[in-house]
Amino acid sequence: MKKIEAIIRPENLEPLRLHLESLGYPGMSVTEIVGHGKQRGVTHQWRGTQYKTPFLPKIKVELVVSDKLVDKLIEGILDVCASGKVGDGKIFVYKVDDAIRISSKETGEKAID
Numbered sequence: 001m002k003k004i005e006a007i008i009r010p011e012n013l014e015p016l017r018l019h020l021e022s023l024g025y026p027g028m029s030v031t032e033i034v035g036h037g038k039q040r041g042v043t044h045q046w047r048g049t050q051y052k053t054p055f056l057p058k059i060k061v062e063l064v065v066s067d068k069l070v071d072k073l074i075e076g077i078l079d080v081c082a083s084g085k086v087g088d089g090k091i092f093v094y095k096v097d098d099a100i101r102i103s104s105k106e107t108g109e110k111a112i113d
């Protein structure tokens with residue numbers, strides 16, 4: 001099992017959810033976050049003064065899935081979220097040791113089928 005953590009532009013959340021729905025996935029967690037990558041946020045100028053906004057709002061989507069779904073879902077995220085502009089976001093992939101569905105006490109892949 002892997003956890004796919006995608007940090008995306010907020011406006012891409014609903015299109016992404018719809019697209020991933022068509023590909024199939026077991027569940028997702030969504031968190032509103034702020035963050036920055038290598039541009040360190042944005043700088044605005046107002047009446048000759050520079051103002052820095054170090055953190056920009058993003059959405060973090062987390063999906064714990066079986067290994068066989070990982071490539072397809074990452075491709076799906078890229079299809080929806082890649083505009084080619086800076087700030088499109090990032091995808092991190094983690095190994096997941098175990099999952100437990102609390103209601104049935106199923107573990108491992110059975111907990112996320």
Ligand SMILES: Nc1ncnc2c1ncn2[C@@H]1O[C@H](COP(=O)(O)OP(=O)(O)OP(=O)(O)O)[C@@H](O)[C@H]1O
Nearest residue numbers: 007034035036037038039058085086087088089090
């Ligand atoms: N190394 C990182 N560690 C943790 N979170 C990160 C990292 N890089 C980016 N993020 C998160 O992803 C969000 C979007 O990052 P962003 O797409 O701007 O990355 P980038 O590396 O600056 O690439 P780009 O040049 O395309 O903008 C950030 O706001 C932050 O929440």
Ligand SMILES: [Mg+2]
Nearest residue numbers: 037038039087
């Ligand atoms: Mg950036």
